[in-house]
Structure formats: structure tokens, C-alpha cells
């Protein structure tokens with residue numbers, strides 16, 4: 001069966017929100033729903049209809065995202081849901097195909113998303129492109145190495161998040177290009193970051209913040225919630241849930257970490273950070289960091305040549321890549337990628353390929369996570385000239401590691 005697909009208008013928001021609510025089995029707080037509506041770019045929504053019934057939905061945020069060595073337009077795919085009554089009939093597949101062709105028409109060469117389940121998007125050409133470290137650190141195990149940076153000119157200021165918004169925005173804008181995966185936040189996104197419904201779904205307290213500054217201005221900030229608790233013996237056992245910690249320099253970063261880790265009545269700090277976070281290096285006893293690792297961004301190259309020439313490369317490379325892509329057939333051909341410090345070129349060729357790979361492999365490598373060699377070892381791509389995959393892997397790898405840091 002085919003289901004007609006079209007964007008929805010603002011008047012259709014209640015039906016759109018209902019499909020999300022039914023698919024996710026979760027009813028948002030009315031303020032959350034209003035906020036999501038305000039973030040929605042209605043001309044970039046899509047809904048699939050079964051007669052009068054809206055059966056499946058998705059939307060795109062128009063992001064400017066950091067990629068290795070550049071900031072580029074990226075389609076931030078979100079709000080994917082199909083009614084339970086219509087699942088596994090190809091509704092998502094039709095929405096994905098239409099969305100990718102719309103993204104291409106807009107001139108965006110890359111799409112990115114956070115997946116609710118990691119098994120869904122590979123078939124549509126998305127590759128696992130960044131990882132996130134979930135962590136839990138007990139205060140008693142959080143001492144820093146002796147040479148951790150300090151700066152006596154720095155001080156901590158307690159600030160109400162809503163009142164310090166402009167300072168956060170300015171600081172974030174100064175660090176957003178430092179790591180692939182980070183993306184610019186418009187007014188609606190900042191509204192969501194600083195939203196504080198008091199209730200917080202997990203029973204944590206109100207949103208709080210501390211700012212690290214000197215006489216010349218703000219050098220970093222941390223946003224967090226506290227779940228106050230005392231154990232049965234009356235010993236303080238509070239939990240600090242870190243939402244965000246951004247710093248412009250190492251000394252400000254170390255001071256902010258100490259401020260959250262040393263907080264009175266707290267015994268543990270939890271949160272999610274990049275897998276190469278500076279915290280790991282700062283800890284005197286890093287094994288105390290109870291960490292887990294999970295996929296974060298999934299990335300899809302919508303126009304292989306444009307995407308590959310929009311980023312920088314860590315080393316020179318010259319390879320012919322045979323790309324397999326059933327969903328975006330315009331990508332499915334041989335491309336010669338030649339890149340060095342002065343830039344990159346990607347041209348269609350008929351030459352013998354050095355490697356053959358699914359487009360999702362290039363998505364995996366795109367942000368710099370360096371996953372091509374692992375895929376070669378796993379037997380997921382074919383190498384025709386020895387060493388070519390490792391050369392491409394090294395050229396596409398980047399430091400720091402990619403991390404978006406804010407679910408969309």
C-alpha cells in the first residue's frame with residue numbers, strides 16, 4: 001500500500017503530536033509540547049496519510065553543525081513516529097525516502113539524527129557516527145591529578161539559569177566549532193535547554209547553574225539538577241545530574257568540574273559526556289569513573305561528493321571509493337577522493353576502485369570517529385588495494401572525537 005505524503009501545517013499540530021505520543025507511548029508535559037511546536041519548522045515536517053488518518057510523521061531541523069574543520073548546513077532528522085496500527089507496512093521507509101530527496105533539493109549534503117533504537121536507520125544509509133560516555137562518579141573517588149590546572153583569577157558565581165542565558169549563549173557560541181557534532185542553537189533550542197518545569201520527569205530538582213569567570217568575563221558554565229537525599233542513617237547522599245558543562249579553557253573547565261564534584265550534600269555526579277572528555281585525564285584515579293559507551297549521532301551522506309569536500313582531512317589521501325546506495329541512487333558509483341591540507345576534491349570516475357562500501361560506512365566516518373578500519377576488520381566493506389581503507393580511515397579521523405551533546 002502507498003500512503004500519500006505531505007508537510008503538515010500548524011493547524012494540524014494536534015494530530016502530528018498525537019502520532020508522536022502514540023508511537024513513543026509517552027505524553028509530554030503541555031509546556032514541553034508547546035516548546036516542541038515552537039521548535040518545529042512546519043515546512044520541513046512530513047506526514048503519511050491513510051485516508052484521513054495521519055499514520056506516520058517526521059520533521060527536520062535546519063542545523064549549522066560542526067564537522068571536521070568546518071561548519072556546514074545539516075538536516076537534523078527528528079520526530080519520527082508511526083502509529084502502532086500502521087507499523088511494519090513501509091510507512092517509515094516511504095517517509096525516509098521522501099525526506100532524503102527533500103533534503104537533497106534543499107542543498108544539504110548531510111543528514112544526522114539521534115535514534116530511539118540503534119537497529120532502525122542503517123538500512124536507510126545512516127551510519128553510527130559518534131559515541132557518548134554515560135558516567136557516574138562518586139565524590140570520594142574524584143580527586144584530580146596534582147598538575148590539574150588552576151587559575152587564581154577565576155571565581156565561581158551561582159546564577160539563575162534564566163537570568164544568565166545571554167552569558168551561556170555567548171560562551172557556547174565561542175566553543176561550538178571546537179568539536180564535530182556540536183550545532184548552533186537558535187532561540188527555541190536555548191528555550192528547551194533552559195526549560196525548567198520544576199517537576200523534571202526523573203524527580204530531580206530545579207535547573208541550576210554555576211559560572212566560572214574572571215574580571216574580563218565568563219570562561220565557562222555548568223547546568224545541572226540536584227536530587228537531594230539522605231540515607232537511612234541520615235548521611236547526605238545527594239545526586240547531581242549534570243546537564244551541560246562548557247568551558248573556553250582548561251583552567252575554567254577544571255574549576256567547573258571541581259565545583260560540581262565538591263558540592264556539599266552530594267555524593268555522586270552523573271551525566272553524559274564525549275568519550276574523550278578532559279575529565280578522564282583530570283582524574284587521579286580514573287577507574288573510579290563508572291562509564292558506559294553508546295551510539296550518539298547517526299549520519300547519512302545525502303550527496304557523497306559535496307559532503308566529502310565540505311570537511312577537512314587529518315592527512316593526505318587519494319582513493320577511488322565504490323559507493324553502494326539503494327536509497328539515494330545518485331550516490332551509487334565510483335568516486336575519486338583526493339584530499340590534503342589545502343582541500344578536498346571528489347569526482348565521479350570509472351577507474352578501478354580501491355574499496356567498495358555501503359554509504360552508511362562513509363556516514364560512520366564522516367564526523368571523525370574513525371570507524372572504517374573496524375568495519376574492515378568486521379568484514380563489512382571490501383578492500384581491493386591493500387592499505388587503502390586504513391589510509392582513508394586515518395585521513396577522516398579527527399581530534400577531538402565527535403559529540404553533539406544535545407538530543408534533538
Ligand SMILES: CC(=O)SCCNC(=O)CCNC(=O)[C@H](O)C(C)(C)COP(=O)(O)OP(=O)(O)OC[C@H]1O[C@@H](n2cnc3c(N)ncnc32)[C@H](O)[C@@H]1OP(=O)(O)O
Pocket residue numbers: 023024056077078079080081082083086087088089090091092093094113114115116117119120123
Ligand atoms: C530520529 C527519531 O525520531 S528516532 C524515533 C523513532 N521512532 C520510534 O522509535 C517510535 C516507535 N516506533 C515507531 O514509530 C515505528 O516502529 C518506526 C518508526 C521505528 C518504524 O516504522 P515502520 O513504518 O514500522 O517501519 P517500516 O515498516 O518502514 O520498516 C522498514 C524496515 O525497518 C525495520 N524496522 C522498523 N522498525 C524497526 C525497529 N524498531 N527495529 C528494527 N527494525 C525495524 C522493519 O522490519 C523493516 O525491515 P525490512 O525492510 O527488512 O522489512
